[in-house]
Amino acid sequence: MSEIVVIGSVAIDSVESPYGKQEECFGGSASYFSYAARFFAPVKLIAVVGEDFPPHFREVLEEQKIDLSGLEVRKGKTFRWKGKYEGDMNVADTLDTQLNVFETFCPTITQNSCDYLFLANIDPRLQYDVLQKIKVKNLVASDTMNHWIANKHDELMQVLKHVDLLVINDMEARLLTGEQNLVKALKRINSFGPSQIVIKKGAHGAIAFYGGDIFTLPAYPVDDVYDPTGAGDSFAGGMIGYLAEKDAMNVTNFRTAIAYGTVVASFTVERFSLERLREIKRETIEERLNTFRKITQF
């Protein structure tokens, strides 16, 4: 079992969905990722929050035994995001984004090396900077978003040359490659650098590429989707967490990791914020993984 270092956002979210409204709840890509990954392997979180960051949010991360020595507290307010989900709830309607202390975030890297690194959705310039500072022994994984694909394209392409595993959603994959067809998009992304790619399709599952082969899974069917926020980040957390636990890269582990990511994400959406993830245990994940295997086997 190896340690994962994750660099990304820790945020205060306000979310509205057909299931209700949550004001100022706990969010952020690095929060979801680390909480999910920590079911499988040790996690160190590198992020920044403001002076207003509530102590009970910190306790949520501490209860999961996440290493918070890299969580910087700076003068100012914590990153805030406000979104709304409607219809099939596959895409969030962003109502407001306040970067606050996240705007000038420059990750402080105190260690020379790590085993697994996850560069969550931050400015590719910062992602590249981190890669210069830290030697990654086993796996460099990353995420990105439409904004960086459109506005920091060259910087992102520079990062991708050093990324082993890219985990992005279908919209981002299409924007990044100019390919509508996801099989073609996977092959295209492979030519940019990553040898392992997962395209997340929200409620429609995932399609992935490893060693020249395609792999695909549906989503785990959930009756009550309260809040899809963080589903993608906890997918990545479950997936990379499992890879770090196994600590051996092969096609079987890659595929099983995607199934774990799918299952962890299916818990995330069942309540607002990190609520549902806080209720479950590793056994709960194992049970659902077995069910998932049963309901997809023919």
Added chain:
Amino acid sequence: MSEIVVIGSVAIDSVESPYGKQEECFGGSASYFSYAARFFAPVKLIAVVGEDFPPHFREVLEEQKIDLSGLEVRKGKTFRWKGKYEGDMNVADTLDTQLNVFETFCPTITQNSCDYLFLANIDPRLQYDVLQKIKVKNLVASDTMNHWIANKHDELMQVLKHVDLLVINDMEARLLTGEQNLVKALKRINSFGPSQIVIKKGAHGAIAFYGGDIFTLPAYPVDDVYDPTGAGDSFAGGMIGYLAEKDAMNVTNFRTAIAYGTVVASFTVERFSLERLREIKRETIEERLNTFRKITQF
């Protein structure tokens, strides 16, 4: 092995996609269904065409040894549909529909009974009428569309009471049930009558219900989607064809049938019209089914 009777449309389509334009090519729900089902079991097609129906389209059905004794030729023109696919190509943009002889179609049923019946997308009043005239020994399956759900709701609900297996797409399932969530939609449809339900999600696979349990599969990943027309009908054909071949209803056959439906549909979209289906053999289907199993197993 049992015979399947299918009642639906035989049409002349004009289709435009990013891969080109096809004028006056062979189409129709019953054409795709019967061609696909015939890889597995004997099929009798009941439909109507006009005097302009090209002999080489009839030969396509004959080459697959489909029983055409129920294919009526009537004064007038054959049903015509014109559509266009763009973007992710999951939904067709209908440019023109000319019902022609299909407008007054009233299926002539000469037999008292059949083993398997597929009521393709036609007026639910006609579907009900067929059910009154023919005794179905093994399985009544049906499809429908938004138009009937919206405008012939009561007639459709009356039909559903007598349907064992409903095969519809996600948009239709949502409209029929008022549920955005497909797990809930499946349970709702089950309460309308059908004990077996498959919701097709196009490029996103399928989610199904049988004996109280959910089953879900991704689509088979295809690089070049030329023309999604008939994918849903050939899915139903592959699925019900396999069920008729096995001739025993249980959860294993139900799930494997969905996998066959998925694979057959994946061939359909690889060329325009029935072109790709005409190139393949039962062995080609078996090979892809094996690949499908491999690329979805974890």
